[in-house]
Amino acid sequence: MEEGGVNVIDLTQGDESFVKELEGLGADELRECIQCGKCGATCPMALAGLEFFIKRIVHAANLGLRDVLLEDSSVWGCQSCNRCVEICPMDIKPYEVIQALRRAAIKVESCPANTYEGLRNLYKFGHAVFPKGFEERRKKAGLPEKPPTALSYDELRKKYQEVLKQTILEEIAPFPLD
Amino acid sequence: MAKIGVYVCHCGENIAGAVKIEEVMKYAETLPDVAVVRNYLFMCSDPGQDIIKKDIKDGLVDRVVVAACTPRTHEPIFRDAVESAGLNRYFLEMANIRDQDSWAHWHDKTGATEKAKRLIRSAVAKVRLAEPLEDRYGDMEKSVMVIGGGVAGMFAAIDLANMGLKVYLVERQPSIGGQMIKLDKTFPTMDCSACILTPKMVEVAQHPNIELITYAEVDSVKGYVGNFDITVKKKARYIDWDKCTGCGVCTQICPSRVPNEYNFGMNQRRAAYIEFPQAVPKKAVIDRANCLYFKSMDKTGKPACQICEKGIPPKGIQGCPAGAIKFDDKDEYINLKVGAVIIATGYKVMEKTHFKEYSPHSPDVVTAMEFERILSATGPTEGELKRPSDGTKPKTIAFISCVGSRDERYHSYCSKVCCMYMLKHARILKEKYPDIKLYLFFIDVRTAGKDFEEFYVYTRELGVKVIRGGRVSAVDVKPNGKLRVRGFDVDLCSPVELEADMVVLATAIEPPAGTDELGRLFAATCGREGFLREVHTKLYPVETASKGVFLAGCVQGPKDIPESIAQARAASSAAAALVIPGKIKFEAIISEVDREKCSSCGVCVPLCPYGAIRLEEYKGKEKAYIEPALCAGCGVCASACPSRAITFHGFTTEQILAQIDALAEA
Ligand code: SF4
Numbered sequence: 001m002e003e004g005g006v007n008v009i010d011l012t013q014g015d016e017s018f019v020k021e022l023e024g025l026g027a028d029e030l031r032e033c034i035q036c037g038k039c040g041a042t043c044p045m046a047l048a049g050l051e052f053f054i055k056r057i058v059h060a061a062n063l064g065l066r067d068v069l070l071e072d073s074s075v076w077g078c079q080s081c082n083r084c085v086e087i088c089p090m091d092i093k094p095y096e097v098i099q100a101l102r103r104a105a106i107k108v109e110s111c112p113a114n115t116y117e118g119l120r121n122l123y124k125f126g127h128a129v130f131p132k133g134f135e136e137r138r139k140k141a142g143l144p145e146k147p148p149t150a151l152s153y154d155e156l157r158k159k160y161q162e163v164l165k166q167t168i169l170e171e172i173a174p175f176p177l178d
Numbered sequence: 179m180a181k182i183g184v185y186v187c188h189c190g191e192n193i194a195g196a197v198k199i200e201e202v203m204k205y206a207e208t209l210p211d212v213a214v215v216r217n218y219l220f221m222c223s224d225p226g227q228d229i230i231k232k233d234i235k236d237g238l239v240d241r242v243v244v245a246a247c248t249p250r251t252h253e254p255i256f257r258d259a260v261e262s263a264g265l266n267r268y269f270l271e272m273a274n275i276r277d278q279d280s281w282a283h284w285h286d287k288t289g290a291t292e293k294a295k296r297l298i299r300s301a302v303a304k305v306r307l308a309e310p311l312e313d314r315y316g317d318m319e320k321s322v323m324v325i326g327g328g329v330a331g332m333f334a335a336i337d338l339a340n341m342g343l344k345v346y347l348v349e350r351q352p353s354i355g356g357q358m359i360k361l362d363k364t365f366p367t368m369d370c371s372a373c374i375l376t377p378k379m380v381e382v383a384q385h386p387n388i389e390l391i392t393y394a395e396v397d398s399v400k401g402y403v404g405n406f407d408i409t410v411k412k413k414a415r416y417i418d419w420d421k422c423t424g425c426g427v428c429t430q431i432c433p434s435r436v437p438n439e440y441n442f443g444m445n446q447r448r449a450a451y452i453e454f455p456q457a458v459p460k461k462a463v464i465d466r467a468n469c470l471y472f473k474s475m476d477k478t479g480k481p482a483c484q485i486c487e488k489g490i491p492p493k494g495i496q497g498c499p500a501g502a503i504k505f506d507d508k509d510e511y512i513n514l515k516v517g518a519v520i521i522a523t524g525y526k527v528m529e530k531t532h533f534k535e536y537s538p539h540s541p542d543v544v545t546a547m548e549f550e551r552i553l554s555a556t557g558p559t560e561g562e563l564k565r566p567s568d569g570t571k572p573k574t575i576a577f578i579s580c581v582g583s584r585d586e587r588y589h590s591y592c593s594k595v596c597c598m599y600m601l602k603h604a605r606i607l608k609e610k611y612p613d614i615k616l617y618l619f620f621i622d623v624r625t626a627g628k629d630f631e632e633f634y635v636y637t638r639e640l641g642v643k644v645i646r647g648g649r650v651s652a653v654d655v656k657p658n659g660k661l662r663v664r665g666f667d668v669d670l671c672s673p674v675e676l677e678a679d680m681v682v683l684a685t686a687i688e689p690p691a692g693t694d695e696l697g698r699l700f701a702a703t704c705g706r707e708g709f710l711r712e713v714h715t716k717l718y719p720v721e722t723a724s725k726g727v728f729l730a731g732c733v734q735g736p737k738d739i740p741e742s743i744a745q746a747r748a749a750s751s752a753a754a755a756l757v758i759p760g761k762i763k764f765e766a767i768i769s770e771v772d773r774e775k776c777s778s779c780g781v782c783v784p785l786c787p788y789g790a791i792r793l794e795e796y797k798g799k800e801k802a803y804i805e806p807a808l809c810a811g812c813g814v815c816a817s818a819c820p821s822r823a824i825t826f827h828g829f830t831t832e833q834i835l836a837q838i839d840a841l842a843e844a
């Protein structure tokens with residue numbers, strides 16, 4: 001495929017079952033995208049220089065280009081700002097496409113390592129990202145060691161973990177759900 | 179002595195923005211015979227015209243100069259105004275101080291003002307010498323010829339016939355139906371094309387006011403609007419159509435097989451054939467070039483085959499049961515008199531052979547029109563989707579748009595219907611075979627019609643892949659017989675390639691062969707792209723430069739079916755409005771020969787672009803005569819006549835010289 005440095009995308013590898021899978025995972029209006037590009041112009045991913053920003057992601061998803069999308073980490077760069085959802089004239093909810101892609105990626109463990117870190121944190125502490133290593137300073141300032149979030153309510157956290165265990169996380173988590 | 183009124187128009191700011199109106203008016207007052215000078219913001223408005231009318235009625239003015247815009251659009255208005263006030267309508271002259279002055283010299287106010295003075299001076303000089311002219315009337319034949327029996331021609335014919343007019347519908351092929359009858363389904367409603375057209379074909383054939391003349395061509399044209407005298411050549415059919423019942427026996431027993439044009443050569447027909455199953459009229463013809471009888475007669479003088487006539491008695495095969503075979507049939511020429519003509523000869527699709535980069539030698543690369551036949555139940559595969567090369571069912575098909583359209587090397591125009599019919603093909607296929615993979619390569623998707631965008635989105639929802647910005651650069655045949663399609667996808671922003679089993683080319687829509695010649699027969703002109711040209715794109719979309727000759731359908735440019743029908747019905751209304759009154763008005767501004775002065779040199783005869791001049795016996799000599807109904811008032815003859823025997827009314831030699839003198843004055 002590599003031709004003089006230009007990456008030619010082979011459409012033949014497009015897989016309709018991938019499109020159907022994404023539709024089932026929440027991107028149910030995927031095919032209605034007419035590639036007007038309005039989402040692309042507002043997308044922070046595009047501004048940040050990510051190769052696959054929302055407009056291209058939706059098109060590649062539509063073409064069933066599973067490998068192209070899963071081999072690239074761009075979908076994980078989405079900031080969930082939802083601007084695309086607000087402005088999409090075809091009302092396809094582009095962010096749902098991102099979410100569907102992430103769901104598909106997780107199933108085949110095709111995501112950046114820090115995704116798992118976040119997932120583990122989510123399970124353990126109820127937060128994907130939480131402040132660590134500030135305990136001493138917080139104490140000095142007269143604050144509780146942990147911020148008053150899920151972290152500080154052990155009982156609720158346990159309940160929440162019970163709920164998570166009943167989800168697909170049970171199957172896919174690459175760490176023990178104790 | 180003439181009393182000339184000069185009316186200077188501001189045209190809003192169009193004129194007044196560059197020309198100093200006050201100064202021009204003061205100057206006009208000094209010109210000979212000028213009685214009144216006035217100005218107004220818009221002379222063409224009702225109050226503007228009222229100013230002129232009032233001056234005429236008050237007896238202040240008996241000649242009028244309007245210094246305003248172009249006479250092309252506005253002269254008729256002012257002529258009407260002058261006439262309604264009781265003056266001869268040709269006592270009017272326009273000085274074009276807008277298009278030829280203020281617009282052209284916008285940044286030179288002084289120069290523009292001076293030029294306006296000159297233009298008015300010249301108009302005044304001319305109008306002083308104006309002669310009263312009368313419009314005349316001629317007889318009008320109350321019948322219309324429609325050329326072309328496709329959907330546009332058929333609708334035009336039916337409309338005219340329903341208005342009570344006699345219609346001659348002339349079609350080149352043995353059957354009417356045109357291109358539309360070859361289509362499988364029509365967008366955006368997905369009607370079965372043949373199902374909606376066949377009843378109309380029958381209506382045409384049965385209408386008491388329509389004389390259907392198929393397998394015929396216009397041979398020559400004489401006469402002019404109101405009185406066209408047209409010779410139509412009915413091609414020899416070698417089958418007596420009065421006897422032929424359309425039973426199809428000859429089309430089955432004839433041993434000579436040739437590629438079937440109706441299916442673009444994808445299957446075969448016999449030399450004796452009926453064009454297609456639902457042909458109207460359903461009559462057989464023998465194609466002389468491929469008939470074994472004629473081939474051997476031409477070579478040896480003896481018939482090698484007469485199977486269609488006599489059958490094969492030893493095998494118990496009977497010949498034509500109606501006894502209709504007529505080997506001695508001849509071309510027949512018929513003369514028809516009509517008042518007006520509608521040309522509706524349609525289009526043809528460009529052939530794939532032009533496009534070397536798309537592997538046209540591969541049978542699996544087909545044009546969209548061929549694909550249409552593959553999809554059609556009456557087509558070569560009876561509607562079954564098969565790869566032409568090996569008869570297998572294709573799993574992946576690529577469609578390529580704008581093949582020959584939007585391409586300076588072929589046709590710069592957009593063929594207009596391709597985006598939609600590609601989507602239509604995709605939809606037909608996806609609804610029949612949901613698992614088929616379809617890739618549509620567009621430059622961009624143009625679906626600008628009623629319900630078209632909805633059609634597009636619906637088709638996308640079926641899982642059709644749309645690749646934009648992707649005029650395919652190459653189609654190659656791979657060793658495994660598959661086709662490699664290479665393009666660019668702007669939405670992926672990447673070069674792409676695809677392995678397809680079939681490729682469908684949406685080739686350009688072209689004027690049919692012979693359009694130029696047909697146009698010339700009727701003095702109707704072709705545009706740059708070879709389609710017949712309407713007089714004015716916006717205001718006169720169905721009329722040609724030749725009076726009484728109208729256009730309908732794709733012969734004027736690419737169109738879809740609804741547009742073709744709309745134009746056909748417009749053309750029939752325009753033709754009817756001309757024909758129904760029964761008389762025709764001739765322009766007064768035409769040339770006339772003074773036969774006393776004519777020296778019989780004849781130079782004018784070949785010069786006239788409208789063929790209006792002939793030499794006629796007058797006082798024992800051949801003198802020029804100009805047929806008033808044909809003269810278009812171009813003036814070529816008057817300027818060429820060495821004896822000054824030709825007067826071009828409205829532009830006499832005296833008037834022109836006076837104008838030139840006035841312009842040249844310091
Ligand atoms: S004469 Fe023979 S070849 Fe000619 S049309 Fe009849 S059957 Fe066909």
Ligand code: SF4
Binds near residue numbers: 769786789814816
């Ligand atoms: S004015 Fe023109 S159209 Fe009329 S007869 Fe002379 S050359 Fe022909």
